[in-house]
Amino acid sequence: MKSDVNALKFVIVGHVDHGKSTLIGRLFFDTDSLSADKMEEVKAASKDLGRQTEFAFLLDHLREEREQGITIDTAQTFFKTKKREYVIIDAPGHREFVKNMITGASQAEAAVLIIDVDQGVQEQTRRHAYILAMLGLEQVIVILNKMDLVGFSKDKFEQVRTEAEKFLQSINIKAKFYIPVSAIKGDNVAKRSKNMKWYDGLTVLESLDALQNRVSAENKAPVMPVQDIYKIGEKRIIAGRIEAGVIKKGQKVKILPSGEDTEVKSIEKFLQKTDKSVAGESTGITTSTPAFLERGNIICAGDGQPTLTDSFRANIFWMARENFDKEQKITLRCATQEISCKIEKIVKRMDSSTLEVIEEDAATLKPLEVGEVLIKTKRAVAIKRFNDLEELGRFVLVKNENTCAGGIITEV
Amino acid sequence: MKHLDRLENQSIYIIREAYSQFKKVAMLWSIGKDSTTLLWLARKAFYGKLPFPVMHLDTGYKFKEIYEFRDKYAKEWGLDLIVSKNQKALDRGVSPTKGKLECCTELKTNALKEAIAQGAFRALYLGIRRDEHGIRAKERYFSPRDEDFEWNYKEQPPELWDQYKTKAKDEEHIRVHPLLGWREIDVWQYIRREDIPIVRLYFAQGGKRYRSIGCETCCNPVESTADTIDKIIEELKTSKVSERSGRAQDKESAYMMQKLRSLGYM
Numbered sequence: 001m002k003s004d005v006n007a008l009k010f011v012i013v014g015h016v017d018h019g020k021s022t023l024i025g026r027l028f029f030d031t032d033s034l035s036a037d038k039m040e041e042v043k044a045a046s047k048d049l050g051r052q053t054e055f056a057f058l059l060d061h062l063r064e065e066r067e068q069g070i071t072i073d074t075a076q077t078f079f080k081t082k083k084r085e086y087v088i089i090d091a092p093g094h095r096e097f098v099k100n101m102i103t104g105a106s107q108a109e110a111a112v113l114i115i116d117v118d119q120g121v122q123e124q125t126r127r128h129a130y131i132l133a134m135l136g137l138e139q140v141i142v143i144l145n146k147m148d149l150v151g152f153s154k155d156k157f158e159q160v161r162t163e164a165e166k167f168l169q170s171i172n173i174k175a176k177f178y179i180p181v182s183a184i185k186g187d188n189v190a191k192r193s194k195n196m197k198w199y200d201g202l203t204v205l206e207s208l209d210a211l212q213n214r215v216s217a218e219n220k221a222p223v224m225p226v227q228d229i230y231k232i233g234e235k236r237i238i239a240g241r242i243e244a245g246v247i248k249k250g251q252k253v254k255i256l257p258s259g260e261d262t263e264v265k266s267i268e269k270f271l272q273k274t275d276k277s278v279a280g281e282s283t284g285i286t287t288s289t290p291a292f293l294e295r296g297n298i299i300c301a302g303d304g305q306p307t308l309t310d311s312f313r314a315n316i317f318w319m320a321r322e323n324f325d326k327e328q329k330i331t332l333r334c335a336t337q338e339i340s341c342k343i344e345k346i347v348k349r350m351d352s353s354t355l356e357v358i359e360e361d362a363a364t365l366k367p368l369e370v371g372e373v374l375i376k377t378k379r380a381v382a383i384k385r386f387n388d389l390e391e392l393g394r395f396v397l398v399k400n401e402n403t404c405a406g407g408i409i410t411e412v
Numbered sequence: 413m414k415h416l417d418r419l420e421n422q423s424i425y426i427i428r429e430a431y432s433q434f435k436k437v438a439m440l441w442s443i444g445k446d447s448t449t450l451l452w453l454a455r456k457a458f459y460g461k462l463p464f465p466v467m468h469l470d471t472g473y474k475f476k477e478i479y480e481f482r483d484k485y486a487k488e489w490g491l492d493l494i495v496s497k498n499q500k501a502l503d504r505g506v507s508p509t510k511g512k513l514e515c516c517t518e519l520k521t522n523a524l525k526e527a528i529a530q531g532a533f534r535a536l537y538l539g540i541r542r543d544e545h546g547i548r549a550k551e552r553y554f555s556p557r558d559e560d561f562e563w564n565y566k567e568q569p570p571e572l573w574d575q576y577k578t579k580a581k582d583e584e585h586i587r588v589h590p591l592l593g594w595r596e597i598d599v600w601q602y603i604r605r606e607d608i609p610i611v612r613l614y615f616a617q618g619g620k621r622y623r624s625i626g627c628e629t630c631c632n633p634v635e636s637t638a639d640t641i642d643k644i645i646e647e648l649k650t651s652k653v654s655e656r657s658g659r660a661q662d663k664e665s666a667y668m669m670q671k672l673r674s675l676g677y678m
Contacts, residue, residue: 006415035654061546062565063667073568075549076542078595087593099570103552106572216413227425228432232459239457241425270456280413282424282457295432319570333575394573401579403570 014114016093025055030190033079074104110139221302243391320404334395433578446539561676
């Protein structure tokens with residue numbers, strides 16, 4: 001394994017009891033990724049509860065999770081194949097813990113959607129798939145699990161595959177692979193199944209190895225949201241992470257929202273001399289003029305600069321436990337920008353599982369609903385459409401110190 | 413961007429974010445490899461001079477190498493060092509032989525409570541990692557603790573797109589975990605790349621080394637001949653033993669770590 005190959009982060013999602021934790025256990029087991037004492041701990045904990053060894057306990061580590069046999073919160077863990085290393089993000093399948101699922105999925109580069117072939121597409125299958133689409137996760141592997149329960153039937157596989165494909169198409173997800181699997185018995189996970197000779201596609205491990213790491217935004221026009229300003233000796237260092245493009249010494253840049261022009265005088269990294277910083281880098285710059293700068297400003301350059309506006313259209317996913325009434329003020333956070341805003345109009349209120357429109361021009365959003373909304377911010381913010389630049393096209397809404405919704409910008 | 417660069421940049425972003433939002437912050441430094449790496453990253457984030465204090469929870473049972481290392485680098489790196497010790501509990505005779513749950517809770521968690529109250533800190537940086545323990549695998553980068561220091565693991569805040577829980581009620585404090593996504597081997601590879609000084613307890617002597625360090629009373633060395641960083645990295649690539657296998661407090665009873673952590677332990 002080459003050390004410069006990046007670990008790939010993927011999330012496993014799907015309806016409760018469709019086999020997420022069993023699949024994870026199987027992946028660990030078949031790739032020999034378990035430490036001896038970890039396995040001992042799981043065996044002992046299973047025995048204490050009078051059960052067979054539960055693979056699920058590898059990630060379900062909270063006492064409540066083990067006793068009740070559910071996953072409450074997302075967890076992350078590691079395994080590797082011959083090709084590369086992986087971070088598995090486990091996500092709970094219960095309706096009550098959708099916000100934990102979103103937390104997990106938002107950190108992934110790819111997703112595995114698991115469906116019990118005997119039960120077909122269920123409420124959380126659809127909701128989770130919609131969340132993947134909303135988060136912009138384009139690499140999706142669909143696993144039809146529990147093939148052993150349907151006698152490894154090709155017809156049953158094809159039937160559920162068609163059902164899943166139809167739904168995924170409606171939310172613009174084109175899955176890369178559909179794989180018939182029995183996670184509990186190990187069919188088509190690491191080893192090709194002897195029970196399904198009719199299937200000539202990839203195993204789960206092979207399909208994971210076929211995924212790509214997320215491409216960096218390095219080739220786009222430069223964007224650096226200002227995170228903080230430090231006074232170090234005589235220097236005023238503007239600290240932040242480059243979210244797109246490359247910032248170089250001597251480059252002419254614009255500061256939003258003021259629109260002031262300046263030039264990058266130097267790139268500042270501790271004990272390191274460099275003339276440029278690229279997308280993904282936490283860095284610092286100084287400017288050639290004493291331009292006014294503060295946290296939340298956006299430094300940019302070149303074509304396709306962010307749009308400065310106080311109103312835009314977005315899709316939001318409401319995950320707080322309380323309803324949201326559209327008269328309430330709420331705080332919007334996009335990159336390092338933070339500003340009070342109002343939802344001017346809830347154009348449509350939708351069920352996040354069926355995607356049915358519940359109401360048009362609604363006054364309220366309820367937990368786990370999706371709203372197509374018009375947002376009005378108190379002052380102008382620098383944003384882009386999610387499809388153009390994710391980092392300036394997504395935001396959260398915060399009320400009473402809590403993140404209540406995630407949103408993506410569809411029109412500016 | 414390469415793997416270690418990705419980790420480094422993400423951690424620096426988190427370190428800067430917490431300072432920008434809370435200002436009244438402190439960093440816990442156990443002098444172990446993780447918190448020393450964290451300290452190194454913070455020095456990078458703030459150009460060599462930390463704008464906040466570094467806190468050592470001194471149980472009185474630490475290895476002497478830990479004290480020596482602490483004093484040497486606190487001076488060399490110009491750290492504002494707070495040493496916090498629960499002397500009352502020590503005077504009462506609290507010790508690991510009388511019960512590890514009480515000992516860790518008194519000498520670490522309660523010492524920490526005292527120090528947070530004194531410094532009025534709103535957030536604390538900690539070097540914990542997901543791959544150390546199943547309970548830590550459930551953590552957030554920004555994780556709130558209530559006035560009793562309790563971790564409400566059943567109701568954690570959502571955390572997406574690097575938007576963290578940076579607003580807290582007055583009585584709460586936030587635990588900030590910039591190294592959460594690092595693995596043990598990443599830490600060692602980074603130590604090698606950056607040439608970060610490390611306590612020599614980690615290097616094998618007489619066929620044994622410490623893989624995780626804390627109090628002398630509750631740490632057992634593992635069999636190892638790895639006496640250089642290169643050898644440690646090679647060892648980790650093939651090891652089937654988990655990192656904290658030598659840490660007694662994780663093991664005293666089932667769900668010990670969950671109990672300790674829900675009471676405010678690291």
